[in-house]
Amino acid sequence: MAVDDPSDLIPKADEVLFLPLGGVGEIGMNLALYGHDGAWIMVDAGITFGGDDFPGYRVMMADPHFITARRERLAGILLTHGHEDHIGALPYLWRRLRCPVYATPFTAALVRYRLAQAGAADAPVVDVSCGERFSVGPFGVEYIGMTHSIPEPSAILLSTASGAVLHTGDWKLDDRPVVGRRYDLARLHALRREPLLALVGDSTNAVVPGVTGSESALFEPLREVAEQAAGRVVVTSFASNVARLVTLARVAESLGRRFGVIGQAMERMVAVARGAGYWPEDLPALVDARHLGFLPREEVFAACTGSQGEPGSALVRMAADRHRDLLLDPGDSVIFSSKLIPGNERPVEALQTRLRALGVEVTTDTDAEIHVSGHPAQGDLARLYGWIQPPLLIPVHGTPRHLAANAAVAEACHVLQVRLMRNGDLCRLTPQGARLLGSVDSGRLTVCDDGRLLSVPSDLLGQMRTKVH
Numbered sequence: 001m002a003v004d005d006p007s008d009l010i011p012k013a014d015e016v017l018f019l020p021l022g023g024v025g026e027i028g029m030n031l032a033l034y035g036h037d038g039a040w041i042m043v044d045a046g047i048t049f050g051g052d053d054f055p056g057y058r059v060m061m062a063d064p065h066f067i068t069a070r071r072e073r074l075a076g077i078l079l080t081h082g083h084e085d086h087i088g089a090l091p092y093l094w095r096r097l098r099c100p101v102y103a104t105p106f107t108a109a110l111v112r113y114r115l116a117q118a119g120a121a122d123a124p125v126v127d128v129s130c131g132e133r134f135s136v137g138p139f140g141v142e143y144i145g146m147t148h149s150i151p152e153p154s155a156i157l158l159s160t161a162s163g164a165v166l167h168t169g170d171w172k173l174d175d176r177p178v179v180g181r182r183y184d185l186a187r188l189h190a191l192r193r194e195p196l197l198a199l200v201g202d203s204t205n206a207v208v209p210g211v212t213g214s215e216s217a218l219f220e221p222l223r224e225v226a227e228q229a230a231g232r233v234v235v236t237s238f239a240s241n242v243a244r245l246v247t248l249a250r251v252a253e254s255l256g257r258r259f260g261v262i263g264q265a266m267e268r269m270v271a272v273a274r275g276a277g278y279w280p281e282d283l284p285a286l287v288d289a290r291h292l293g294f295l296p297r298e299e300v301f302a303a304c305t306g307s308q309g310e311p312g313s314a315l316v317r318m319a320a321d322r323h324r325d326l327l328l329d330p331g332d333s334v335i336f337s338s339k340l341i342p343g344n345e346r347p348v349e350a351l352q353t354r355l356r357a358l359g360v361e362v363t364t365d366t367d368a369e370i371h372v373s374g375h376p377a378q379g380d381l382a383r384l385y386g387w388i389q390p391p392l393l394i395p396v397h398g399t400p401r402h403l404a405a406n407a408a409v410a411e412a413c414h415v416l417q418v419r420l421m422r423n424g425d426l427c428r429l430t431p432q433g434a435r436l437l438g439s440v441d442s443g444r445l446t447v448c449d450d451g452r453l454l455s456v457p458s459d460l461l462g463q464m465r466t467k468v469h
C-alpha cells in the first residue's frame with residue numbers, strides 16, 4: 001500500500017506505528033514518529049552538517065512535512081539527549097510543530113537556550129526525570145537513564161495498551177561515566193518483563209568488535225601525553241562532552257597547570273553543566289580565555305573546539321595565528337581527544353598540517369588512547385539484547401553498513417526478528433513483528449543564509465546519500 005499522501009492516515013486505537021523520517025541509513029538528522037490511537041509523538045529532531053562538498057547546504061534536517069500536515073495530531077516531542085543530531089532542528093522547526101517538548105533538565109536547558117536564540121522562548125519545554133512515568137497523548141512515557149558522551153542521555157520506553165517500544169537513543173554502557181549517573185541496569189534488566197513490541201536502537205558503533213571504553217579510563221593516557229609537553233597544552237574535543245572536560249580539568253590540576261576553555265560553545269556547555277550540578281565544585285576556578293594568553297606557557301592547559309576542523313572554530317583560528325585570546329608557538333602541544341568523523345578528513349588534515357608547520361606537537365587518538373566512543377560496540381549491543389530480549393530489533397542511527405552490523409549482532413543474540421528500514425518507511429509494530437504499510441515522502445530541508453528553510457533538490461539528495469553511504 002502506498003501512503004505517499006495519506007491525508008486520512010490516523011493511527012488506530014489498537015495499533016502502534018513507527019515512521020522514521022531521518023537518521024536511518026545515515027548518521028545525523030534523527031527524527032522518528034510513533035503513532036497510536038489517533039495521535040503521533042516525535043522522538044528527537046536533529047540536524048546534520050552538509051560538509052565541504054555541499055557548501056550551499058550547511059545545515060540540513062529531515063523534512064517533517066508528514067507531521068506538519070497533521071500537526072493537530074502531534075501530542076508532543078520527546079528528546080533523548082542534547083546532541084545536535086537530536087535537538088538541532090527544533091529551533092528551525094518549532095514554528096511548524098508547536099507542541100510540548102519533553103527533556104531531562106540538562107537537555108532542556110540546552111534546548112531552551114537554542115529556542116530563545118531562535119526567538120521561540122515561549123516554547124513549552126517540560127523537565128522530566130528518569131524513572132518518572134507520565135502520559136503524552138495516548139502514550140505512557142518513561143525515560144530510562146543511559147550513559148553516552150553528554151550528560152543525561154535517556155532511552156525512552158513508550159507504552160500503549162497494544163504493546164511497548166524501547167527507543168534507546170544514543171548509548172553506551174559506561175560503569176564510571178565521570179559525570180552523572182551510571183546507566184540504570186536494574187531497569188534495563190526489568191524491561192524483559194514489559195510487553196515489548198520492538199527495540200529501536202543505536203547502530204553507530206556496531207561494526208566495532210569488543211566493548212566501548214569508559215570515560216574514566218582517559219585520565220591516565222591524557223595525563224601521560226600532557227606531561228611530556230614543555231609549552232602550552234591545548235586539547236580539542238567535542239564541546240558537549242562534559243565528562244571529557246572534567247577529566248581535562250583534573251589532568252591540568254594534577255600537572256600544576258591552569259585550566260580554561262576557549263570557544264563560545266564550550267563556555268556555554270560548562271555554564272549549563274555547572275547549573276545542572278555536573279561541574280565538580282572541588283575543581284579550581286577556570287581561567288578566563290582572555291587571560292590564558294598572558295600566563296607563562298608551561299602553566300597553560302586549554303580545552304577548545306575545532307577537533308573536526310570546523311571553519312571559524314577556536315583551534316582553526318589558533319592554527320591560522322588569528323585567535324583573539326591564544327596564539328601558539330613552536331614547542332606547544334595540541335592533543336586531539338576526539339575521533340575523526342568520516343567526511344571531515346580534508347579539513348582535519350589541513351588543520352593538523354598547519355599546526356605542525358607552526359612547530360606544534362600534534363597528538364591524535366591514533367597515537368595514544370585518548371578518546372573513547374559514546375556508542376555501543378558489538379559486545380555492548382549483545383549485553384543489552386541479552387538483558388532485554390526484545391522480540392524485534394529495528395536498527396537506526398547509522399549508515400546501511402552500521403544497520404546491517406547491528407542486525408548481525410541481534411541475530412547472533414537470538415533476537416527473533418530484525419527489520420531494516422529506510423527513512424519514510426511506515427511500519428505497524430505487532431507481537432508478530434513489523435509490517436511495512438508503505439512509505440511517505442522523506443525529503444531534506446536546508447537552512448538558507450537568510451534563515452528560510454528550503455527543500456534539498458532530489459538529485460542532490462541522491463549524491464549526498466551516495467557520499468554518506
Ligand SMILES: [Zn+2]
Nearest residue numbers: 081083148170
Ligand atoms: Zn548523541
Ligand SMILES: [Zn+2]
Nearest residue numbers: 083085086170
Ligand atoms: Zn546521535
